[in-house]
Amino acid sequence: MRGRARAASSLAALCAVSLGCATALKEPRPLGDLAGLGPGNAPPADPVEIATLVSGAEALFAERDVDKAKTAVLMFLRAASADKAPIEALLGAVRAQVWLTDHETDPRARVQAAMAAVEAAQWCGRLAPLDPECDYWLGAALGVQARERPSTGLSALPKIEELFRRSAQALPTLDEAGPERALALLYVRAPGWPTGPGDPDLGLRHARTAVELRPDYPPNHLALAEALSATGDAGAGRLEYRRALDLARAMAARGDRDASEWAADAEKGLRDAGVE
C-alpha cells in the first residue's frame, strides 16, 4: 500500500462552502513550474535520485511541521517532474499541500496551497487516469480550495461528489475508508436540496459504511457523530464523539502525529453537543 494518506483533518473541513461562480478547475501550470524549476535546473533523471527525493519528502512530511511540509512539497514536485516519475510523487505533493491548507496561518498562503494542490492533483489524474487515489485527492484538493475560495464552490461541488463516488467504488478502503468518510461529510455539510447536493440522511449512510470498513479510525467516528447529530440523533452523536476521543487518545499515546487534532475535534464535538 502507498504511504498512509491521512486526509482526515483536511476532509473534516471539506464542503464548508458557500456557493459561488468562479471556475474551480483551470489548466494547471506545467509540472516544472509547480516544482519551481528554473532555467538550467533540470528535473532529476536518475531513478535512485527520484526515489531518494520521494522518500525524503515522505519523512519530512511525516513530522507534520509547516516549514518541513513546504520543503516536502517541493521535493515531491521535483521528483514528479521527472520522466517516468512514480505517481506517488504527485500524490505526496497533493497530500502535503492539502495538509498545509489546514495548517498555514496566513490566509493567502492557504489559498496558494489549496490552488497548488488542485493543480498537482490534476496532473495526477492526467498521468494516471485510472488511479482512484488521484480521484480521491483531487476531490480533497477541490474541497479545501472551495473553503478558501468560496466562489469556486458552485462549480466544484458536483465534481467533488463525482470524484469521491468514483474512488469509493474503486477503492473503498483507501485512506482508512476515506472516500466514504468524505462522501459522508460532503452530504452532511454541503448546501441542501435544491441548492446543492447536501443530504444528511445520505451522509449518515456513508458515515456508517466508513465505520464498518475501518472501525478503529477516529475520523470515521467523527464523521458518524456529525452525521448522527445532523439527522437529529444527538445522543448517538455524543457516543460517537466519545468513541472518537478514546480512539484518538490511544493513538496519540502510541505516537500518532495526527491523533491529537482528532482528539481536539472530538472534544469540540462533545462541547457543542452539550451535556446529555
Place this chain on the structure above:
Amino acid sequence: MYGAAAHAPSAPKTLVVCAPGYPADTAAAQPTMNAFAKLAAEAAGWRAESLRALYDQTAEGGLQRLAAPDAVFALVTLPFFLQNEAGLRLAARLQAVQESGAAETWSLAVRRGRVASPAALDGWEITGGAGYAPEFVRGPVLGGWGALPTSARVTFTANVLSALRRAAAGEPVAVVLDGPQAKALETLPFGPDLEIIARSDPMPGTLLCAVGGRLPPKQADEFVRGLERLHTRPGSAEILKTMRLLRFEAVDRQALDAARRSFAAARAPAGAAP
C-alpha cells in the same frame, strides 16, 4: 434619540446576516461576509474597514448578535423580521432580490391525496425552514388557505429533503417549502408521491433592516443608497452571486404590510380581534 455614543461615524458597525434553515455556518460564510462588508462600506462612501458583517444560520445566534450595540443593520429572512420587528426595533429599508426573485411564495407539500382541507392536518407535524416562526407558518404562509387545527405542531427543520421523504412515505407530515424548493419538487425521485395543497401570496423574502435606530439617519441613508447601487460596482457580481443575490431594491410595502397583519392575527390569542 438614536443609538449610543459608540456610533460616531468612525465607530465600528456590524451588519448581521441571519437566515435560519439556509446553508453555511458562521465560519464558512466569513470570507464572503468580509468581502460583502468591504463592498457595501465602499458603496456607502465609508472606509472599507468601518463595517464588518457576520452570518448566523440560527435564530438564537442571530438574536444574540443583534443584541450587541454595534449591530446597526440586519439582513434577515421575513419570518425572522416579523418575529423580532418590535423586540429589536427593526426598520425594513430594502428587500433583497434573490436569483429566484424579490418576492417569495411559500407552499405546503403533503403526500398526494391525503389532505383536502386544513382540518385534515389534525395532529400533524408541519415542518420546514420557516418553522422557527410558527406564527409565520400559521399566518402569512397558510392563513389564506385556512386556520390550522391547534393540534397541528409547527416545527423547524433545516433538512427539508428528509421531511419530504417522511411525507412521501405516508407519515403525518406536511412540509413548508420556499419558492425554489417548491419549483424543484418534481425533480425528486419521490416527487410524484407529493402534491402542493396551499400557496401563500407573494411576500418579501429577505429584508435589509436598520436595527434599533442605532445609527444616525444620515449614515443609515448613506448605507441604504450604497446598497441600492451595489450591483453596479465592479467586483460585486461574484460576491452577490455567492450570497445568491442579484441586487437590493425598495421594499414592497403593501406586501410587507399584508404579511405583518397576517402574522399579528396568527400571534393573537384565539378569539382576539385580528
